[in-house]
Amino acid sequence: MEYRNLGKSGLKVSELSFGSWVTFVNQLNQKSAKECMAMAYDYGVNFFDNAEAYASGKSEVLMGKILKQLKWGRDTYIVSSKVFWGGELPTQKGLSKKHIHDACDAALKRLQVDYLDLFFCHRPDPETPILESVYAMNDLITQGKIMYWGTSEWSANEIKEAFKCAEKYNLRGPSMEQPQYNILHRERFEKEYKSIFKKYKIGSTIWSPLASGILSGKYNNGIPKKSRFTVKGYEWLADGMKDLNLKRIKKLGDIAHSLGISQSQLAILWCLKNKNVSTIILGASNTKQLKENLESINHYEKVSKSAMTKIDKLF
Ligand code: NDP
Numbered sequence: 663m664e665y666r667n668l669g670k671s672g673l674k675v676s677e678l679s680f681g682s683w684v685t686f687v688n689q690l691n692q693k694s695a696k697e698c699m700a701m702a703y704d705y706g707v708n709f710f711d712n713a714e715a716y717a718s719g720k721s722e723v724l725m726g727k728i729l730k731q732l733k734w735g736r737d738t739y740i741v742s743s744k745v746f747w748g749g750e751l752p753t754q755k756g757l758s759k760k761h762i763h764d765a766c767d768a769a770l771k772r773l774q775v776d777y778l779d780l781f782f783c784h785r786p787d788p789e790t791p792i793l794e795s796v797y798a799m800n801d802l803i804t805q806g807k808i809m810y811w812g813t814s815e816w817s818a819n820e821i822k823e824a825f826k827c828a829e830k831y832n833l834r835g836p837s838m839e840q841p842q843y844n845i846l847h848r849e850r851f852e853k854e855y856k857s858i859f860k861k862y863k864i865g866s867t868i869w870s871p872l873a874s875g876i877l878s879g880k881y882n883n884g885i886p887k888k889s890r891f892t893v894k895g896y897e898w899l900a901d902g903m904k905d906l907n908l909k910r911i912k913k914l915g916d917i918a919h920s921l922g923i924s925q926s927q928l929a930i931l932w933c934l935k936n937k938n939v940s941t942i943i944l945g946a947s948n949t950k951q952l953k954e955n956l957e958s959i960n961h962y963e964k965v966s967k968s969a970m971t972k973i974d975k976l977f
Pocket residue numbers: 680681682683684685689711712784814815840841868869870871872873874875876878880888889890891926943944945946947948950951952954955
């Protein structure tokens with residue numbers, strides 16, 4: 663496993679990390695989630711991603727129990743949470759100073775840790791001034807409750823605004839963004855954020871490297887019974903298939919085959935080739951998938967420039 667600096671910060675984050683969206687609680691119980699976390703850690707993964715919204719807080723409870731059981735030194739791993747979708751009441755959501763502080767305290771309790779390494783604004787909140795959220799995040803850093811704060815799916819302009827506020831009032835600006843980035847979703851990361859990466863040198867913790875599994879090729883012949891798109895409450899994800907050109911996904915499989923790696927590994931390595939990516943957050947509903955995905959790091963060199971060009975042409 664290689665470790666990349668999270669943007670211009672000194673934090674070394676493993677190039678592959680592990681997240682809990684959909685899987686924890688819905689597909690993985692305490693035993694199987696623990697096996698996945700232990701396997702990831704043994705491969706050198708040091709970052710585990712979570713959010714107040716995942717399984718309505720239960721994903722953090724589960725991860726907290728597992729962290730306790732595994733007894734890893736607190737200085738050996740990075741754990742995150744995200745604030746935005748906390749609850750139904752007006753005070754339980756968004757990025758007001760109040761909700762940011764409440765969400766952080768609740769995440770610390772659920773995860774059973776003294777501080778969060780990374781704390782994300784899960785989405786932009788048009789109803790709260792950006793300066794208020796920047797102040798709240800800065801407070802949490804000063805209080806020692808979080809180490810770094812970041813954004814997730816904010817526009818480049820919103821991120822710039824956060825930096826302007828931080829500079830004007832001498833506050834800490836965001837250290838990282840968490841966007842979707844994969845072969846099917848490139849526009850924002852590669853074009854819109856270009857100036858952000860250049861000017862502010864923020865890190866990125868990218869999500870859904872397999873586009874929720876589509877890039878593994880598992881949906882090429884319809885929706886398999888035991889897959890994410892059949893998990894109760896997540897059927898809407900199948901909408902992502904509507905405009906999908908399956909021929910291209912199949913051809914991606916041919917490229918992977920010619921390189922002697924799996925289609926999932928190729929999709930992951932394609933993301934890893936981009937130096938603006940600090941870490942790729944993997945998702946997996948079992949240890950077999952996770953092992954395959956983690957093993958991709960052993961094939962980095964196989965994905966040559968010509969293979970990357972072929973993929974670019976294909977998509
Ligand atoms: P992926 O796009 O990699 O999707 C993971 C899913 O794909 C698995 O749960 C599994 O689903 C399937 N899969 C994974 N590996 C394989 C394989 N080798 N072969 C076949 N199928 C496979 O990542 P996620 O969408 O899970 O995102 C990763 C993490 O990113 C999340 O856990 C979360 O931490 C973060 N995230 C952040 C968001 C944000 O807004 N900030 C939004 C979404 C995610 P199954 O077996 O059920 O079909």
